[in-house]
Amino acid sequence: MKKYILLLLSFIFIYSCSSDDDNPIIPPVVAPSIDINLASSFEVKRYNIVEIDPTIDIKNGGDGDIVTSYQWSVVLENKDSIISDQKKLQFISPQSGKYTVGLTVTCGETIEKASTTVTVSANNNQFLNRANTVIEYNPAPDFSLQWSGIFATDETDLLAQIQDAMINESGIYLGTFGGYIITKFDHTVINTYGQRDFIVEMDMSLADMKKFTSPAAIMVAYDANKNGMADPDEWYEIAGSEYHKSTTIKNYEITYSRPQAGKSPIAGTHSWEYDIEYLKWTSNKDEVGYIAQTSMGMYSDYYPAWKADSYTLQGTKLAIPIKDVSDGEQTSWNVGTFGWGYGGIKDSRIDISWAVDKNGKKVYLPGIDFVKVYVPTFNAIGDWGYLTSVFKYVEDINLVLEN
Ligand SMILES: [Ca+2]
Ligand SMILES: [Ca+2]
Numbered sequence: 001m002k003k004y005i006l007l008l009l010s011f012i013f014i015y016s017c018s019s020d021d022d023n024p025i026i027p028p029v030v031a032p033s034i035d036i037n038l039a040s041s042f043e044v045k046r047y048n049i050v051e052i053d054p055t056i057d058i059k060n061g062g063d064g065d066i067v068t069s070y071q072w073s074v075v076l077e078n079k080d081s082i083i084s085d086q087k088k089l090q091f092i093s094p095q096s097g098k099y100t101v102g103l104t105v106t107c108g109e110t111i112e113k114a115s116t117t118v119t120v121s122a123n124n125n126q127f128l129n130r131a132n133t134v135i136e137y138n139p140a141p142d143f144s145l146q147w148s149g150i151f152a153t154d155e156t157d158l159l160a161q162i163q164d165a166m167i168n169e170s171g172i173y174l175g176t177f178g179g180y181i182i183t184k185f186d187h188t189v190i191n192t193y194g195q196r197d198f199i200v201e202m203d204m205s206l207a208d209m210k211k212f213t214s215p216a217a218i219m220v221a222y223d224a225n226k227n228g229m230a231d232p233d234e235w236y237e238i239a240g241s242e243y244h245k246s247t248t249i250k251n252y253e254i255t256y257s258r259p260q261a262g263k264s265p266i267a268g269t270h271s272w273e274y275d276i277e278y279l280k281w282t283s284n285k286d287e288v289g290y291i292a293q294t295s296m297g298m299y300s301d302y303y304p305a306w307k308a309d310s311y312t313l314q315g316t317k318l319a320i321p322i323k324d325v326s327d328g329e330q331t332s333w334n335v336g337t338f339g340w341g342y343g344g345i346k347d348s349r350i351d352i353s354w355a356v357d358k359n360g361k362k363v364y365l366p367g368i369d370f371v372k373v374y375v376p377t378f379n380a381i382g383d384w385g386y387l388t389s390v391f392k393y394v395e396d397i398n399l400v401l402e403n
Helices: 004-022 144-147 156-167
Strands: 033-037 041-045 049-052 057-060 068-076 080-084 089-092 098-107 112-122 133-138 181-189 198-202 219-223 235-238 247-255 273-283 287-295 310-315 320-325 334-337 367-374 388-394
Touching: 033 112, 041 049, 041 089, 049 112, 057 098, 080 089, 089 098, 133 156, 156 310, 156 388, 181 388, 198 367, 367 388
Parallel strands: 041 112
Antiparallel strands: 033 057, 049 089, 068 080, 068 098, 098 112, 133 181, 181 367, 198 388, 219 235, 219 367, 247 273, 247 310, 273 287, 320 334
């Protein structure tokens, strides 16, 4: 009996092995099939967007388990150039002409291609490479605001003066954390695939005074609803080299309050600390503090004259390496810099593809119409007050002119 069981066990063992080897139970494999339905032609003016939205039917795609990818390309200068990897193509061209636009859909091992033509007509516009309209200027307090010669008392005057300052490249002072300017292009800056698209030029003429070397953070807006305005839900942040660092604080807000007129200054321990309780600020992280009035700024009004008695600025707050190199006197400083994705750094060219939504998720933008540049640092550097940056202009680096 025992012998019989052993024999039976070994038989089962041999049988199951041979079953695995010779007759594996594998479900029949059916390769995915792809069906693309794409209109045969499209028309658009140059620097305008036409949406090309094919119907793509995939069968046996494993309920989406099999990775599906899209690649749009166009023949430019006898070379097939990739222009998008999205399912839906937002086609925009800097040059008029007739383009053959190809789509390749890949699902597992299955590849399917389709193509269409886009006729891009001239629109006789000589666009400007620079964003030439100031939409908003809202600096944070700082004594350097008055260095620009901007002495407006109401916002309408102010905008006209800032507009002139930008055209004359005389430098626009943004103050400390959250201070910003918004400018608008006269065309949509194209998000050229795989390339950087625009540059943010800060005024570095005062860079020897380290106060003016804070890198500037950048936000972009694409006028998706074509109402000519940057609507709140059209803004996206450029996630530069600092964006994912643990020291970065997103959605930071500071409320600045107007200093009390005629109050007695409270001197600090350093000779330059004229009034250490000069300008009160609070943050949305329950912090409270004062911006000190220093000997360098004691004859200046730090608070923008045209503002109400308090105002709030917001943005992503970034940490920057700062070192006092004056033996504790706080009169001389070394200030660090950031890697990529900011204004006022070694290479301030920006790729629109670096844009993220408010949850930090990458977004695809075909181009942008508005750029916001703001100060993302909040660092006191002794007698020099706070770290700040000075805006010059924003420029499309791939603009094509055409008659
Ligand atoms: Ca790009
Ligand atoms: Ca809009």
